[in-house]
Structures are given as structure tokens and as C-alpha cells.
Amino acid sequence: MEICRTKAALREARARLGDEGAQVGLVPTMGYLHEGHLTLIRRAKAETDRVVVSIFVNPTQFGPTEDFDAYPRDEARDFTLLEDEGVDAVFAPDPSEMYDPEAETAVEPTNLSRILIGRLRPGHFRGVATVVTKLLNLVQPSHAYFGRKDYQQLAVIRRVVRDLDVPVEIVGVDIVREADGLAMSSRNVRLTEEHRAAAPALHDALQEGRAAIEGGRTVKSARKIIRRVLQGAQGGEISSIDIRDADGLAQVTGRPEGPVVILLAVRFGSVLLIDNMVADPREAA
Numbered sequence: 001m002e003i004c005r006t007k008a009a010l011r012e013a014r015a016r017l018g019d020e021g022a023q024v025g026l027v028p029t030m031g032y033l034h035e036g037h038l039t040l041i042r043r044a045k046a047e048t049d050r051v052v053v054s055i056f057v058n059p060t061q062f063g064p065t066e067d068f069d070a071y072p073r074d075e076a077r078d079f080t081l082l083e084d085e086g087v088d089a090v091f092a093p094d095p096s097e098m099y100d101p102e103a104e105t106a107v108e109p110t111n112l113s114r115i116l117i118g119r120l121r122p123g124h125f126r127g128v129a130t131v132v133t134k135l136l137n138l139v140q141p142s143h144a145y146f147g148r149k150d151y152q153q154l155a156v157i158r159r160v161v162r163d164l165d166v167p168v169e170i171v172g173v174d175i176v177r178e179a180d181g182l183a184m185s186s187r188n189v190r191l192t193e194e195h196r197a198a199a200p201a202l203h204d205a206l207q208e209g210r211a212a213i214e215g216g217r218t219v220k221s222a223r224k225i226i227r228r229v230l231q232g233a234q235g236g237e238i239s240s241i242d243i244r245d246a247d248g249l250a251q252v253t254g255r256p257e258g259p260v261v262i263l264l265a266v267r268f269g270s271v272l273l274i275d276n277m278v279a280d281p282r283e284a285a
């Protein structure tokens with residue numbers, strides 16, 4: 001596995017990997033890898049000839065009071081895991097390598113990046129869209145893999161690629177969960193024992209919300225049910241409960257007629273957990 005610290009080293013590795021028209025899969029991550037990340041990597045391995053993983057805790061997607069410094073990191077362990085998965089190259093640059101201090105260009109879908117998580121984390125999706133665009137330009141993959149756990153992020157990236165004619169196939173991968181339903185996330189290690197025990201309430205609430213929508217309830221009624229379940233989570237502070245059109249994330253009211261996505265954000269101490277689930281009333285029993 002080639003370890004690339006600079007953009008120049010990455011471009012050289014990419015040229016070698018892409019010989020004879022090989023298809024290249026890119027899996028962008030912020031490291032501290034878990035089974036969710038490994039599932040993305042295995043999918044990339046199955047669908048492409050060569051796999052590049054990036055590990056970069058991107059400072060520009062964190063707000064000034066957010067957890068950039070506290071974000072968990074363990075590069076040595078990550079490299080071992082990637083080696084074991086048969087990854088061909090890893091890109092792990094310092095922020096100073098990634099960003100020219102004089103850069104003045106950014107990428108941001110104007111509407112999609114300002115709703116939902118974009119309201120909770122102003123500037124977040126501008127940071128994500130810009131760094132992902134840079135990674136796509138550097139690696140020039142045929143396919144790039146993203147988790148559905150970050151549902152809005154996936155929508156933002158699809159929008160960017162479509163609007164800017166980026167020649168890549170974006171692949172969404174289902175959420176990988178712990179046995180008790182909690183969505184895997186690098187930030188889960190920062191939960192206290194009490195908060196960790198309460199956190200599966202997000203998954204419980206999503207399941208109840210989905211059952212309500214698929215049972216013909218209105219959005220308002222489903223939100224009420226979800227709120228009640230989340231209020232039982234000791235130490236959890238509800239940041240947002242949203243039920244939106246599953247494709248474009250437009251607002252939905254009344255009784256949904258097509259697929260919707262239920263999006264939750266709950267704060268436990270300084271850790272913001274997010275999760276989501278699609279509900280389709282046409283699946284009603």
C-alpha cells in the first residue's frame with residue numbers, strides 16, 4: 001500500500017494505479033476507521049480494480065466551536081486496517097499540504113447546503129463540497145463511495161458532481177449499525193458510558209417514525225412519536241427532527257405519498273449524533 005503525504009505523491013501513485021485503463025475507486029474518510037468505513041472500502045474493492053482511501057480531518061468543515069481538535073485520530077491503526085483490506089494507496093496529507101493559504105475558491109450548492117445540518121453547522125457543507133471536489137480532482141476516480149449515514153452530505157456531493165460535470169459515479173452505501181442499532185461513527189468513542197447506553201434511542205425513534213409514516217400517519221404525528229422516544233434518551237438534547245422528501249430533501253407536510261427520509265440530530269454532551277431512515281408509505285401493509 002502506497003502512503004501518500006503530498007498531492008504530488010498522490011498524482012504519481014494515481015498514474016501508476018490507472019495503467020491499462022484500470023477503474024479506480026475513491027473512499028474519502030476522516031480516519032479512526034470502523035466497520036462502516038470498511039464496508040465502503042469492500043464495496044469499492046468489489047466494484048473497481050484499484051482502491052484509494054483518503055484520511056483527512058478537514059478543518060474547513062468544522063465550525064470554530066466544534067470538535068476539530070477533539071476528533072479521534074489513530075493513523076497507525078488505520079494504516080494497518082487499510083493494508084489488511086488490500087487498499088492500493090492512502091492519501092493522508094497535513095492541512096497545510098491540502099490548502100494553499102491564499103486560496104479563495106470554494107464549492108457550495110447554495111440551497112442544499114443551507115438547510116438541515118447546514119443550519120446547525122453553518123459553512124459545514126461548503127467545507128465538505130470543496131474538499132471532496134479537490135479529492136475528486138486529485139484522484140480522478142471512476143467511482144467514489146459515501147455512506148448514507150451522512151444522508152445530506154451524499155445529496156450535496158451528488159448535486160456538486162451533477163452541476164459541475166465531474167466525471168465520476170457516486171455510490172451510496174447503506175448505514176452500518178452496532179448490534180443495538182446505534183449507527184457506527186468515529187465520534188461514538190467520545191460518548192460517556194451513560195450517553196452510549198442512551199444513544200440507540202435514535203434508531204428506536206427512526207423505526208417508530210417509519211412505522212408511523214408507513215402506517216398512514218401525517219408528518220406532524222410521526223414527529224410527535226419520534227420526539228417522545230427521543231425524550232426517553234437520558235442526557236440527549238434533541239437538535240432536530242426532520243421528515244423530508246427522500247430525493248430532493250424538500251419539505252413535506254400532511255400524509256406523504258412517496259418516500260420520505262426521517263433525519264435526526266441529537267446532542268449528547270459535546271457529541272452531535274446524526275442518523276436517518278427512509279420511510280415509504282407505498283410500503284404500507
Ligand SMILES: Nc1ncnc2c1ncn2[C@@H]1O[C@H](COP(=O)(O)OP(=O)(O)OP(=O)(O)O)[C@@H](O)[C@H]1O
Nearest residue numbers: 029030031036146147149150175176184185186187
Ligand atoms: N455507520 C456507517 N455506515 C455507513 N457509512 C458510514 C458510517 N459511518 C461513516 N460512514 C461513511 O464513511 C465516510 C467517512 O465518514 P467519517 O470518516 O466522517 O466517519 P464517521 O464515522 O461518519 O465520523 P463522524 O460521524 O464521527 O464524523 C462517509 O462517507 C460516511 O458517510
Ligand SMILES: CC(C)(CO)[C@@H](O)C(=O)[O-]
Nearest residue numbers: 028029030058128131150
Ligand atoms: C466526505 C468527508 C471525508 C469530507 O471531509 C467527510 O465529510 C466524511 O468523512 O464524511
Ligand code: BAL
Nearest residue numbers: 030061062124150153
Ligand atoms: N461524517 C461527517 C463529517 C463531519 O461530521 O464533519
